[in-house]
Structures are given as structure tokens and as C-alpha cells.
Amino acid sequence: MIRLLARNLFGPPLTEQPPAADDAAGREIAAALQRASRRHLGHSLAIRHVDAGSCNGCELEIHALGNPYYDLERYGLRFVASPRHADLLLVTGPVTHNMAEALHRTYTAMPGPKWVVAAGTCALDGGCFAGSYAVLGGVSALLPVDLHVAGCPPAPLDLLRGLLAVMERPRKATIA
């Protein structure tokens, strides 16, 4: 362990700079995300994720956001365990009939103001599972969706961009 720690200490960080010199887009995202979340919420952004029927591909890429390359938490974005602590609901998958109630209850448990981001092709309109007896449809069939992030699954950077975009939108007046 000493060797590993020493190497980490003296080696270059893996985390890609935004502040990375060559990644203007990434840097821009980071800064804007921070600005936007502070403006709207006055604090960092707490995200609650719900898999409403996904194939688990989307989850893998959301997980990747936490790895040292993307290091989501440095933007003030973090995943929380309870919907009561969450500002944003990140939903993946088509909404299956068997998950509809749990998804709705999670949303209801969140305090306002709150956002809903639907991630992945399935979450848009059911994707390749649309039309099944077991599938209700995309997330908007059940919840008001603020933004959809495309991709099957969306790549980590696309997810970051999506989170940024939703934070920069003019806020709805309603506090649900």
C-alpha cells in the first residue's frame, strides 16, 4: 500500500483537467455548472438516481462519473441516498409498470425546487422497449422532465453537459 500511495502522491493526477488545458469544453462545463448550481440553489447540487427499468448500461456510465478521470464531486455535484436530500432526480431506463409507483414516490419525496433529468434513449420514449406490455413509456409519461440526455448509454461527458444545461435553464416559478 505504501508503494501505491507514494506513487499517487508523487505521480501526476489522473483527474482530467477541467482545468485541463486541452479540454476547453470540459473546463467550461465545470465552471458553468458550479456557477449555475450556486445561483439556483445557493449550494451544491444533490442528485438522486432512480433506475426505472434500465438495462443497467446507463448506470455504468453514471458510475463512471465518480472515477478519478471525471471526479464529479469536485463540481459540487454529488449523489445522495435519500430523495429528501435531493435537488435533482436523474432517471434512467424506460419506466416499467412495475417501477412506476416507486419512481413517482421518489419524486414526491423530494423537496422543491427540483429538477428531473431523463438519461438515455430509453428514458426519452421507452427506446427499443417502447410498446411492450410491461413498459409505461419514457420518463415524461409520469414526471415533468426538465431535460433529456441522449445516448445509449450517454457517455459520462454527455451526462455532465446535460446536468449543466438543466442548471442553466431559467427556473420554473413553481416550487413543488
Add this chain to the structure above:
Amino acid sequence: MSPLGKLLSDTRPAAPHAPWRRALAGDATWQAAIGELCTGHLALLGLWGERQAVHMALLDEAHSEIAVLTHECPSGTYPSVALHHAPAIRLERAIRDLFGLEPDGAPDRRPWLDHGTWPLSRPLGAHPRAEIGRQDYAFLAAEGEGLHQIPVGPVHAGIIEPGHFRFNVNGETVVRLEARLGYVHKGIEGLMAGADLARAALLAGRVSGDSTVAYSIAYARAVEAALSAAVPERAHWLRALCAELERIANHLGDIGAICNDASFALMQAHCSALREDVLRAAGACFGHRLMQGCVVPGGMATDIAPEGLALLRRLRAEVAARLPDLTELYDTTTSLQDRTVGTGILSPALARAFAAGGFVGRASGRAFDARRAVAYAPYDRLSFEVPVLDAGDVDARVLLRFREVEQSLSLIAQLLDGMPEGPSRAGLPAGEGPAEGMALVEGFRGDVLAWLRIGADGRIARCHLRDPSWFQWPLLEAAIEGNIVADFPLCNKSFNCSYSGHDL
């Protein structure tokens, strides 16, 4: 004669079925097969329905033989397998929910996938009915002084798939755990019926996203078997390359996540970075980070990128160079070992009885690996070991993953060195009339079974995909018994069963 040969000797072969036989079984043969499952001479590979028949896939491990028995059910019933062989319980419940076929004498008659929310019940059966609505679900009871229940899920506290766990605990100790699954049931088998081969391939690759390569290969091999299609050698090798990359990426992700559940974040940081390297390389070589849609019936959707082989050589060297440090880190961190050693023990007897595949089986002494047992191309030409441990605890499941990553790295080296030239895709012959095909492919989690029938119109008439998790989920319940609740995330992660793959 082998047990399977004996069973099949007095049966009629059913439709053309490749590469293994499918035979029609009367009650006597069906019961004899159940008897062999109970003695352990045969293992249950799968049990699935269609409108008026139930199919049972059997494996004779000692002789590496596979066959399918079919019990026709004109009156909608068949003799329950689960009555004598517990691993069939949930499969029978699923068949009942989807097709309305009744297992005679079934020990557990509760619904499984059907939560009372669909517009129809028995949606794929001969007689769908209007859904009767949500019913109370009777969890299995546990009685005793001081017992209480902890319900968890379907929405969990992390970024994971949904499922419900009902714990009966005495203080900190788990007395009984029962899982309730089916929340992510998408009706994939219903969508498959009538789909053309390309759309069905798309669906097969989305049964369990983490195993998209394994599923795509299983589906493609089943189609190719049904149509007697020849696949270029290079396609087999590229498929194996994808499969081994998928295995390494998932194992690294799992090792990190298991350690993280024991609050050892350092390992998670290293493993997740290494996993990201693998995914980026996969993306650069095959155009998709998870390699979704890369494997199609007939070969590969696209060949590897021109610089791909060199890139993978560098990746392989990088992972191989960093792995020993991680293994050592795991081995020498006593606070971590304190959590994993002796935790969540799965007995070899249970692993065998349930024919548990993947690291779950192999960490509990069951040396089954479809790459070895079925020896499908190109694994028949590659040299690799199938590591087996028998401690059956979380530690064994972690160590096994390390060993398997090493083996995959060696396989990748062989694949890169021996990669045949030539085309990576061939056209599929038009089938003549209905044809059935089957495949068993080793995914990172265990053996994925694909079975399908292609109709006279060239479309999928019926396709069944069986995730290894079907035989692993029930074992998690056994492994956690007597452990403390706080160790459940650790045990659960060390099994890492698929919800989506199971729920379909």
C-alpha cells in the same frame, strides 16, 4: 451411456435444433430428468415456456453434454420441476406469470415477475387475461422472539438497479433474507416475438447492459446455429477480444465496488480509473465504450479500428503492469480482509445444486466455465486456466476476479498475436422453414443461455435469454444468513447479480 444419453434414448427429436438436441419428453422422461437433477448427475441450465410447451435445458457436466427436453402442455399444465429441485422455483413462477402454464405440485405459487401492474396477465400465453390488479405479496415468514423485519427497496441508496429485499433480523444478525425482483421487467421476450433478426439483436444486447457483448455473442451464435451459418474466423477472434475486454472492465469495476462497500475507497479509485482506461480503449477500437451492437449474427458489425490492435497491446501492458500492485494492496490490507474473509459464505454443495455459474460458482468449488466446457470458437484454440477456489466467501469472490482478469489478459495477448486476417462478417443464409438454435456463452457473470426459433418468415418466433443471475440470486439469500445486516452490501456486491438480466 451418459445420464443424458440414457434420458434421450427413448425420446422423439423435436424440430431441427442445433447444435444440441431437443427432444419431446413424456411424463416419464420428464420425471426421470428431474430425478437426475436431484442426484446431481445433471444440472439445470434453463427452464422456459412458450404458449403450449415448457422447455428444460440440461447439462451433463461430467460429459460436457447439453440437451433440451420439451414437455408439451395442451391442457396448460406440466409436472413441476421445482417440487423436487429448488433452483426451478422462480423459473416456474416466471413461466406461470408470462404464459399461464401451471406447474403441477409447485411448492411456491406466488407470482414473480407479475406485480399486478401490467394491462394484461399472462401476456405471452395462449389466453391472456385482464390484470386483476395489485395483490399483497406474502413474504416468507420467520418466527422467533425478538425478530423484526427490515424492508429495503426497490429504490436503493446508490446508483444501482431496483429490487426489494426483505430482511428478517435478530438484532444485527440476518435470520432470513428474501428478495423480490421483477421491477425492471420490460417484456423483452414479448418484444422479441415477431422481430426481425437485426431488431432482436438490438434487444438481446440490452438485456443486461454490463454483459452486452456476452448476450450479443450468445444470441448471434444461436442464430448462426439455427441457420447453419458459417462465420469468418476473424469474427470469432474479434468477438472474444470484446468479451475479454468486457470481463476485465466488469471485474475491475466489481473489485473496486466491493472494496468500497467495505469503506476502502483507495481500491475503488484505482480500479475505476483502470476500468475507464479499458472502456476508452474499447470505444476507440469498436466505436462504443460498452461495445454495444458490435457483435451481430454473421460476425462483427464493424471490424476493429486500424490502430486498434496496437492500442489494445498498450492497454494490456498497462493493466498487466498495475494489477500486481492492486492484488497486493488487497492482500495486505488487513482491515479490508477483516471484512471480506469469512463473510457471506456460499457452500460448495449449494453452488453445485444450483449450477451457479461465474465467479459465484467458481469461488465455491464449481469449476464450470462455458468457454472450457462448450469450447466454442476461438476458445478451443487458446490456452487459459479456469481458476477455482472453495472458500466461498466474499474474499474468494474477490480473489477469483483478480485471477480471472489475469487469465483474460493472457487471452487478449493470444488473441492479438494470432488475430486472423480476412473478413469479419459474412452474410446469413436464408433459412428454410422454422429452425431452432441455442448457445451457451461465458459472460463475466457466468454462462448466458440463448435459445431461439426462427420462423418460416425469417423472423424470431420465440427467443429466450437466460441470465446467470437466475441461479445466483437465490444463493445470495443463503450466503447472507447468519451475517450481520451491515455486511449485506458487501455480499450483494460480491455476487453482483443482474436485475435487468433476470427480470428481462
